[in-house]
Amino acid sequence: AGLLERISAEVPLSAVVHAAGVLDDGVLDGLSVERFEGVLRAKAEGAWHLHELTRGLDLSAFVLFSSFSATVGGAGQGNYAAANAYLDALAEVRRAEGLPATSIAWGPWAESGMAADSALVSGRMERFGLPPMDPALAVTALERAISGSDTCPVITDVDWSRFGKELSGSRNSALFGEIAEVQELYRTVDHASTDGPAEPTSALAETLAALPVAEREPMLLDVIRKHTATVLGYGTPTGIDAERGFFEMGLDSLTAVELRNRLNTASGLRLPSTTLFDYASPAALARHLLAELAPDASAPENALPEEIDRLESVLSALPEDDMARVRAVVRLQSMLAKLSHAGAGTAVQGASGGDALDGDLDGVSVDELFDVIDRELGDA
Structure with a gap:
C-alpha cells in the first residue's frame, strides 16, 4: 500500500x-x-x-x-x-x-x-x-x-522425449494427449499394460535372464550406479561406492524419489517411495532388484512352489484308500505341525503308544494310519 x-x-x-x-x-x-x-x-x-x-x-x-x-x-x-x-x-x-x-x-x-x-x-x-x-x-x-x-x-x-517418460502412467491424458510428440511416445509403449501392477517384463529383465547367474547382480549394480551418478550430477558412475549408503553420498528425500522413478522406468517395476530407505546402498538395492527381475529358479526357495504343485498332482492321482497316499498325508501333517511349532519338536503321534509317525511308517497298519488321520486331520 x-x-x-x-x-x-x-x-x-x-x-x-x-x-x-x-x-x-x-x-x-x-x-x-x-x-x-x-x-x-x-x-x-x-x-x-x-x-x-x-x-x-x-x-x-x-x-x-x-x-x-x-x-x-x-x-x-x-x-x-x-x-x-x-x-x-x-x-x-x-x-x-x-x-x-x-x-x-x-x-x-x-x-x-x-x-x-x-x-x-x-x-x-x-x-x-x-x-x-x-x-x-x-x-x-x-x-x-x-x-x-x-x-x-x-x-x-x-523435451518431450525425456519429459514424456514421466507421463507413462497417464496415457491419453486430456492435458497432453493431442501433442504429436506425446502421441508418438504413447505408440511406442502401447505394448505395456496400463492396468494393475507393472510386470517386470522390461528389456532389463530380459537382458538379466539371458546372462549367467553370476553376472546378473554386477550388471544390475552398474545400472543403479549409473542412475545414482546422474541424479547426483556426476559425470561418471566411478565415484559411486556400491556399499556406501545413498544418503551418505548426498541424496535427500527428493532426489531419492527421482532415483526411484528412474529405476522404475529402467526396470518396469513399481518400486515404493521407501525403496532407497529399505535398501540403503547400491549393493543392497541390486540384490533386491535381482530377486524381483530375475530370480534364480534353481534356488530352493524359488523352486518350492513348483515342487509343492508337483506333489499335489501326484497325490491327487492316487485313490483315496491307497496306502502310499495315506502315509504321505500323515507325513505331511507331521511336517506342518513341526513348521507351525518351530523349535517345539511337535510331531503327529501314533494311536497305540505315542511314537512319532514322521519317521519310518512301514511298520504301521492301515487301521492305525486312519486312526491318526481321524484324530489329527478330521474331515480334512
Missing part, C-alpha cells in the same frame, strides 16, 4: 507484474506448515494484496508469474505448485470480474531466476525434460501472452 501511494499521479500505475517467488522443495511428508507458509506468503499473499489494492485502478495488465509445476505438478514441489495454482485461480477470478489478468505458467529460464540460481534445481528440471529457456525468447513470448486472450497460458521449453 505504501509503495502504491508513492507512485506519482502524473505517471499513474498502468500495469502490475507480480514475479515474486520462494523455493523450499521437499517430498510431501517432509513439508511442515512453516515450509508451506514461507512459499505461499510470497506468491499468494503478495498477489492477493496487489489485487485488492489495485482493483479500482485502470490497469492495462495484471501479470502473475506462475509455474509449469502448477499445471502438471512437480516432484517435491507440493508447496510451490499449490502457491502458483493460487495465482492461476486469482487470474480466473479477476477475468470473471472484468479485470485484466494473465497468469503465465513459466518453465525454467536460463541466466537468471530461481532455477538458474540453483544448479541442483536446474539440473533436476533438465533431466525431467525442461531445459532452460533463452531469456530474450521468453520475453517475446511474454509480450504475446499479455496481448492474447488466454488467462493462464503456459510458456516453457519441453
Whole structure:
C-alpha cells in the first residue's frame, strides 16, 4: 500500500507484474506448515494484496508469474505448485470480474531466476525434460501472452522425449494427449499394460535372464550406479561406492524419489517411495532388484512352489484308500505341525503308544494310519 501511494499521479500505475517467488522443495511428508507458509506468503499473499489494492485502478495488465509445476505438478514441489495454482485461480477470478489478468505458467529460464540460481534445481528440471529457456525468447513470448486472450497460458521449453517418460502412467491424458510428440511416445509403449501392477517384463529383465547367474547382480549394480551418478550430477558412475549408503553420498528425500522413478522406468517395476530407505546402498538395492527381475529358479526357495504343485498332482492321482497316499498325508501333517511349532519338536503321534509317525511308517497298519488321520486331520 505504501509503495502504491508513492507512485506519482502524473505517471499513474498502468500495469502490475507480480514475479515474486520462494523455493523450499521437499517430498510431501517432509513439508511442515512453516515450509508451506514461507512459499505461499510470497506468491499468494503478495498477489492477493496487489489485487485488492489495485482493483479500482485502470490497469492495462495484471501479470502473475506462475509455474509449469502448477499445471502438471512437480516432484517435491507440493508447496510451490499449490502457491502458483493460487495465482492461476486469482487470474480466473479477476477475468470473471472484468479485470485484466494473465497468469503465465513459466518453465525454467536460463541466466537468471530461481532455477538458474540453483544448479541442483536446474539440473533436476533438465533431466525431467525442461531445459532452460533463452531469456530474450521468453520475453517475446511474454509480450504475446499479455496481448492474447488466454488467462493462464503456459510458456516453457519441453523435451518431450525425456519429459514424456514421466507421463507413462497417464496415457491419453486430456492435458497432453493431442501433442504429436506425446502421441508418438504413447505408440511406442502401447505394448505395456496400463492396468494393475507393472510386470517386470522390461528389456532389463530380459537382458538379466539371458546372462549367467553370476553376472546378473554386477550388471544390475552398474545400472543403479549409473542412475545414482546422474541424479547426483556426476559425470561418471566411478565415484559411486556400491556399499556406501545413498544418503551418505548426498541424496535427500527428493532426489531419492527421482532415483526411484528412474529405476522404475529402467526396470518396469513399481518400486515404493521407501525403496532407497529399505535398501540403503547400491549393493543392497541390486540384490533386491535381482530377486524381483530375475530370480534364480534353481534356488530352493524359488523352486518350492513348483515342487509343492508337483506333489499335489501326484497325490491327487492316487485313490483315496491307497496306502502310499495315506502315509504321505500323515507325513505331511507331521511336517506342518513341526513348521507351525518351530523349535517345539511337535510331531503327529501314533494311536497305540505315542511314537512319532514322521519317521519310518512301514511298520504301521492301515487301521492305525486312519486312526491318526481321524484324530489329527478330521474331515480334512
